Amino acid sequence: MPVSFNHTIIAAKDRQESARFFRELLELPEAPSWGPFTNIQLDDGTLLQFAEPPVEIQxxxxxxxxxxxxxxxxxxxxxxxxxxxxxxxxxxxxxxxxxxxxxxxxxxxxxxxxxxxxxxxxxx
The missing domain is CATH 3.10.180.10 (2,3-Dihydroxybiphenyl 1,2-Dioxygenase, domain 1)
Structure with a gap:
């Protein structure tokens, strides 16, 4: 199998707000989410997982x-x-x-x- 990018976790102040921002901006459908993540899926299958970390966001x-x-x-x-x-x-x-x-x-x-x-x- 060739190497491909599968997912990343993106720190968010409000995971729902961040996921909605990207979904609406990029015209993406909702994706299944679980645990501490609100997910969106790009057309190539890559998951962007938004989470609210207990630390200051860099x-x-x-x-x-x-x-x-x-x-x-x-x-x-x-x-x-x-x-x-x-x-x-x-x-x-x-x-x-x-x-x-x-x-x-x-x-x-x-x-x-x-x-x-x-x-x-x-x-x-």
Whole structure:
């Protein structure tokens, strides 16, 4: 079997809120959840498991590859909801997207403060 990414646990202040944020933004259906996790499942089968840790949450970076049509819809939702976003990871170009690596990209923070990057073309 080739190596593939199966799941990760993402720290959340409110696991339900974080899972709902990603489901609505990325047009994903609800996924079965259990124990301390509220899950969403990406189209490739990868599980994102949101949990509320008993410690202060440290910002992490998560980058998701999406197609151009979904990018257009997601970007429209970000703007409609007034989500602060940037064209760059240094957050120096607010309210913009980038066109690097032959595609488009945008950075924003999720409800727990994690840095989220959406891109339409892989870097490699």
């Amino acid at each position: 910002m992490q970076h998560y980058a998701l590859l999406i197609d151009d049509d979904l990018f257009d819809r997601v970007y429209a939702r970000l703007r409609e909801r007034g989500v602060t976003h940037w064209a760059d990871p240094q957050m120096r170009r607010p309210g913009e997207i980038n066109d690097e690596h032959g595609g488009r990209g945008v950075y924003f923070k999720d409800p727990a403060g994690h840095a989220i990057e959406l891109i339409t073309r892989p870097y490699l």
